[in-house]
Amino acid sequence: MSTDALPSRSAGNAALAFLKKPLVVALILIVLLLAVGEWLSPGFASPGQILRLLIVAALLGIVAAGQNLVILGGREGIDLSVGGIVSLAAILAGNVMNGADGGILPAILVCVIVGALFGLINGVGVTLLRIPPLVMTLGMLGVLQGLLVVIRNGIPSGRAAPGLSDFVVQPFLLGLPGIIWLWLLIGLAMAFLLRRTVFGYRVYAIGSNEQAAFMAGMPVKTTRVALFMLSGVFAAIAGMCLLGYSGSSFANVGEQYMLPSIIAVVLGGTPLSGGKGGYTGTMAGAVLLVLLQSILTTVHIDEAGRQMVFGATLVALMLFYGRAKAMRG
Amino acid sequence: MSELIVRGARKAYGATVALSRGDLHLKPGEVHVLIGSNGSGKSTLCKIVAGSVKPDAGEVLLDGKPVTIDGPRAARALGIGIFYQELSLAARRTVAENILLPAMPVKGGIFVDRTELEERTARIIAEFQDVAGEGFAADVTVDRLRADQRQLVEIMKALASEAPILIFDEPTSALDRAQVDRFFEILRRLKQEGRAMVFISHRMDEIFSIGDRVTVIRDGATVASSAIAETNADEVIRQMVGEREALSAESKPPVPAAAGEPMLSVANLSGVGFRDVSFTVGKGEILGFGGLHGQGQSSVLRAIFGASAHHTGAIEVGGKACAARTPAEAIRNGIAYVSGDRGRDGTLTGRPILENVTPIHFLRNRLHLARPSVLTALVEGPLKALKTKFQDIGQPVNSLSGGNQQKVVIARWLIDRPSVLLLDDPTKGIDLAAKSDLFQLIRSLAAEGMGIVLYSSEDAELLANADRILVFNSGVVTRELQGEERTRYNLYHAAYEAA
Structure with a gap:
């Protein structure tokens, strides 16, 4: 979506506007980080290593797709329950398939239904009960965490089917594993949904001015509920893929996705206030974050340190975009 | 005792002159009525005196000495208290705290003196206790009060300031008879104490029962000031209308269109802010809604459009019953609605012009896919018909001027034509050129057979464009003006008489 930039009069302005596009900024940063990584630790930017980074980025990117939709819908839309x-x-997928390829399809079905269900509850809480998304989804995260302890009784269980693991890590087409193709497919589907469907137009409309969207006859509440449901479904799909990536599930594997999924969206040019932006930028944002994470690991910064860096990144981004917005206003 | 004189006060907001020559001579021991039509500048004059608006020119004399009132605090120090039309209460605080908010009794420099607070507020509340109604007490928070009770709190707040000069900007709009009577008793007592009071009201009966003097403001200038005993309601209205009445072209009624079959029929519509409203709009007719601001005109239009669900009565569009609970249903039944508050109800801020024009087309054709190239071709016609100025269909709607933004919002109704068009003060805050484009379009839409309802807070606009005018007063239609009756005088007369 090139709706952010006004048609500029001079070529210099046009170039500047181009450089200020979040997607362009993200791509430049990606190249820069790759170079830094290679400099810090030779081999960082090798094809095999980049492929591994892309798989990790795909997992994050799929979660961020749902997060992106919820944030685009505006009214402080955010989904903190994605990690849960x-x-x-x-866990569900691991237990349903339990190492057998025949269980993959039922597992997909179970995951999609469960994800949609939790999304539905989030959506209903936010629209009909008028609970702020931050509070609603944070509460849901708490419920999910409790549920995980109950289901598992503290003991890890369930194994990925070989087919699923192959899909995530083994080359499938043109040397790329299935998950990368899935991610690209999701990218295309998101672009189509947002730019070529009436639903997509509605998402931007309610995100930019909910009251005006209502007065133009749009089903504001249904649309918002659908966004939360999609977020649940995307998170569930990512959960399954994550199982394939790691082979078995361990405690709170998804926890690491809450903050990064939000940062990827904001890095990609969708402001937290919603109503503008898109998924292409978010994809770049996801790659950028995974790169950053990897570099931090290379220089021996542990998980706690990475969390701090991510938190600070989000706050810095807010400052950056908040200021840009104030200048436009 | 204070005597206040305002001479030649002037205030402009950009190109809009709110007050061009405001004069006021307020004497001790009088209730001085200020009257003028919508947007004539009364409130601006009051705000200048209260220090919340800084005048561009003019002088204020207090007891013969020139003073500068550069803020509400300065006004209070000079002994000027004000009741604001837009209620300025702290919702989560109690009645008592709100009453003494401007002058909290303090002990020891920082602590609120609770005993003093309770004693002083108890005295003030006692004066209204028997008319205040259920649930009114010193320790109740303001957000739990009814509209009339809040207005009483605002009055008490002004009274508690014990200022020698008190300004009441429409203090009685929500009050019932008994509450108004009690308020007037208190005003009479204050008058005897020698205090000076400015009183703004749109109810002629109130003005003549409490006022001592009346000053008329028209188009931002003070035009007359006379003792109440020496004037009457007719003369006051004539002064508000001005000399233009006789010769102005604006009030010359347009050729009445032959009203065709009914497009919209409303019977006994009642809801929040209006009751028992009935009317019919014929094919090709422009029906005007007139009267003072906020007398139920907007609420009726929004109810028909399904934007406010709680109402009773029957609505028919083209002979078919249409009880729309949401705007979507109303739109499917062929109703269109354009709000004057386009920032709230109209524009999808930050989105391209294209996306701002398409929603109604999607809805009425039950579309699921959006093809930008097809849509662009589709929206160009309506935008051109409205003479909308823009560079690119993809530019954000908020990069346009106010008038052009409103045109974009209106254009969304012109791809698939509705049978009924509801215009809720559509020209608010837009430039003259855009206004004239708009009314040209409205007239041609009527000629094509649309039924149109036009509410305008600008009387001239209404008189020039409506074939027939319903005058609203306190939520009911008090008069219908047809043909030669459509004059400024008749409009004001109906708007200002007691409902």
């Missing part, structure tokens, strides 16, 4: 849904889906 990722974990739940990983």
Whole structure:
């Protein structure tokens, strides 16, 4: 969507506007980080290593797709429960398939239904009960975490089917594993949904001015519920893929996705206030974050340190975009 | 005792002159009525005196000495208290705290003196206790009060300031008879104490029962000031209308269109802010809604459009019953609605022009896919018909001027034509050129057979464009003006008489 930039009069302005596009910024940063990584630790930017990074980015990117939709819908839309849904889906899928390829299809079905169900509850809470999304989905995260302990009784269980693991890590087409193709497919589907369907137009409309959207006859509440449901489904799909990636599930595997999924969306040019932006930027944002994470690991910064860096990144982004918005206004 | 004189006060907001020459001579021991039509500048004059608006020119004399009132605090120090039309209460605080908010009794420099607070507020509340109604007490928070009770709190707040000069900007709009009577008793007592009071009201009966003097403001200038005993309601209305009445072209009624079959029929519509409203709009007719601001005109239009669900009565569009609970249903039944508050109800801020024009087309054709190239071709016609100025269909709607933004919002109704068009003060805050484009379009839409309802807060606009006018007063239609009756005088007369 090139709706952010006004037609500029001079070529210099046009170039500047181009450089200010979040997607362009993200791509430049990706190249820069790859170079830094290679400099810090030779081999960082090798094809095999980049492929591994892309798989990890795909997992994050799929979660961020749902997050992106919820944030685009505006009214402080945010889904903090994605991490819980990722974990739940990983456990459910592991137990349903339990190492057998025949269980993959039932597992997909179970995961999609469970993800949609939790999304539905989030959506209903936010629209009909008028609970702020932040509070609603944070509460849901708490419920999910409790549920995980109950289901598992503290003991890890369930194994990924070989087919699923192959899909995530083994080359499938043109040397790329299935998950990368899935991610690209999701990217295309998201672009189509947002730019070529009436539903997509509605998402932007309610995100930019909910009251005006209502007065133009749009089903504001149904649309918002659908966004939360989609977020649940995307998180569940990511949970399944994560199981394939790691082979078995462990405690709270999905926890690591809550903050990064939000950062990827904002990095990609969708402001937290919603109503503008798109998924292409978010995809770049996901790659960028995974790169950053990897570099931090390379220089021996542990999980706690990475969390701090991510938190600070989000706050810095808010400052950056908040200021840009104030200048436009 | 204070005597207040305002001379030649002027205030402009950009190109809009809110007050061009405001004069006021307020004497101790009088209730001085200020009257003028919508947007004539009364409130601006009051705000200048209260220090919340800084005048561009003019002088204010207090007891003969020129003073500068550069803020509400300065006004209070000079002994000026004000009742604001837009209620300025702290919703989560109690009645007592709100009453003494401007001058909290303090002990020891920082602590609120609770005993003093209770004693002083008890005295003030006692004066209204028997007319305040259920649930009114010193320790109740303001957000739990009814509209009339909140207005009483606002009055008490002004009274508690014990200022020698008190300004009441429409203090009685929500009050019932008994509450108004009690308020007037208190005003009479204050008058005897020698205090000076400015009183703004749109109810002629109130003005003549409490006022001592009346000053008329028209188009931002003070035009007359006379003792109440020496004037009457007719003369006051004539002064508000001005000399233009006789010669102005604007009030010359347009050729009445032959009203065709009914497009919209409303019977006994009642809801929040209006009751028992009935009317019919014929094919090709422009029906005007007139009267003062907020007398139920907007609420009726929004109810028909399904934007507010709680109402009773029957609505028919083209002979078929249409009880729309949401705008979507109303739109499917062929109703269109354009709000004057386009920032709230109209524009999808930050989105391209294209996306701002398409929603109604999607809805009425039950579309699921959006093809930008097809849509662009589709929206160009309506945008051109409205003479909308823009560079690119993809530019954000908020990069346009106010008038052009409103045109974009209106264009969304022109791809698939509705049978009924509801215009809720559609020209609010837009430039003259855009206004004239708009009314040209409205007239041609009527000629094509649409039934149109036009509410306008600008009387001139209404008189120039409506074939027939319903005058609203306190939520009911008090008069219907047809043909030669459509004059400014008749409009004001119906708007200002007691409902």
